[in-house]
Amino acid sequence: MRDQQAGTGPSERRLSTKEAAEVLGVKPETVYAYVSRGQLSSRRSPSGRGSTFAAEEVEALARRNRRESAVSQSAGGELSVRTRITLIEADRYYFRGVDASELAVRHSYEEIAEWLWTGRMRSGVTFTAPEASMAVARQAVDALPEHAGPTDRLRVAAIAAATADPLRFDLSEEAVLGTARTLIPTIVDALPPVLLGASRPDSPLAHRLWTRLSGKQPDEASLRVLDTALGLLADHDLAASTLAVRVAASARAHAYAAVSAGLGVIEGPLHGAASGLAHRMLLEVLDQGDAAPVVADELRAGRRVPGLGHRLYSGEDPRARVLFGLLEEIPNAGPALAAARHVVETAARHTPLHANVDLALAVFTASAGMSSTAGETIFAVARTAGWIAHALEEYGERPLRMRPSGLYVGPKPPQPLPGGGGESPPPHP
Incomplete structure (x- = not known):
């Protein structure tokens, strides 16, 4: 249910986690990932169960995500x-x-x-x-x-x-x-x-x-x-x-x-x-x-x-x-x-x-x-x-958007230092 808290204007409209996920087109757990990365701020709901999110902030993030999707993966897995x-x-x-x-x-x-x-x-x-x-x-x-x-x-x-x-x-x-x-x-x-x-x-x-x-x-x-x-x-x-x-x-x-x-x-x-x-x-x-x-x-x-x-x-x-x-x-x-x-x-x-x-x-x-x-x-x-x-x-696009993430397939860290016996080096004095 959209949460219009007392004493706030229309710009303070709040969304539940489920509603925020629907606006963003993601799963509810992804909404919390946005919070952990600092892309969204949350507030405990008045009932104390779950979180609420500023509708304006959620919609701004959705617009930003749509712009960034200008660089995406096509159905065939190729850069689009x-x-x-x-x-x-x-x-x-x-x-x-x-x-x-x-x-x-x-x-x-x-x-x-x-x-x-x-x-x-x-x-x-x-x-x-x-x-x-x-x-x-x-x-x-x-x-x-x-x-x-x-x-x-x-x-x-x-x-x-x-x-x-x-x-x-x-x-x-x-x-x-x-x-x-x-x-x-x-x-x-x-x-x-x-x-x-x-x-x-x-x-x-x-x-x-x-x-x-x-x-x-x-x-x-x-x-x-x-x-x-x-x-x-x-x-x-x-x-x-x-x-x-x-x-x-x-x-x-x-x-x-x-x-x-x-x-x-x-x-x-x-x-x-x-x-x-x-x-x-x-x-x-x-x-x-x-x-x-x-x-x-x-x-x-x-x-x-x-x-x-x-x-x-x-x-x-x-x-x-x-x-x-x-x-x-x-x-x-x-x-x-x-x-x-x-x-x-x-x-x-x-x-x-x-x-x-x-x-x-x-x-x-x-x-x-x-x-x-x-x-x-x-x-x-x-x-x-x-x-x-x-x-x-x-x-005319967002700077540095052409930055794909590498899919690391190398040895799983931590690996020993090369040329040594695998022991950690002594700490610097």
Whole structure:
């Protein structure tokens, strides 16, 4: 029974243990656990049997618990984080409720980035880097050894740019958006150019990135593929790198540091570097003129065939579908496209898997005269937009909420000190 004690106002409404448990959605014994942890205060009931709890305090704790449940365990036991950015369902994916494939075909990468960050479309927007951050980032990247990989360069450029921004610790939305609009062009323009004089600092980002990846003069169809690929890859729900970004943002790391955390994860062969494996496989197929021995070698070694299958799509990866359609319009892509189709057909005799975006990227990079690491660069630059969107979203959540509890399975304490006979050390004098 709700307990309205004499002499108190409505704000002093009291709840029984059972009522408090119902509001909180827990068992009665959990209510007392909240008390022992200092999250609730209790008072003996007037009858002397049981405890009562301030209704306002219980309801505040229930609201707090609901907010914290934004980070929870899904029915399958996997980490689940509420987000308004990307939805993946029924072999399609959406950016803020809009079909991402259609966005990428109709809008530039910069426009899609703005949509992810703000939910508003800024037609014709381009990103430019301030000279101060540009100079520091280029100097840092130029100091790297020649064998440094693309993600090394991007990560160093991001960290260097942070040192040139004294306002980087301002986590207000407007400040982070300002950082985003300059950080992405900074990390692109800091990469060593392969094709000199082919773009201006105010060119669309895809044009400037092309000159860092290929020595060939670009045509409009190829630039369109690159820009569309950037838009398609801008975000993909809570991938491993995106989770790392959200953990960093939860600890209130600034945007440069959060992006650096994502770049640290993306280098793995199971994530951003996967297209490089597919690129090298396609070159081998083109060299041998047959996919069968190449696919057989992959399977014999116990490896997955690169560029096939995706855990989130039972059918064809929608990103691959869009890119393959655009690649059909590029004559130079014909041989690599045929090699990719042969890989899919050959592998289907073993396991029926569809092509994923890594295979489509590999076709593009191989036919555009780019290195095997170019797909990793495209992926990392593209995903930076999504990382910043997730960082912005996480800055609006409770700090340090990304703190799971470890499930300890080691030796049960107390254990003897290592190297000794198990006796306790003598006390200090």
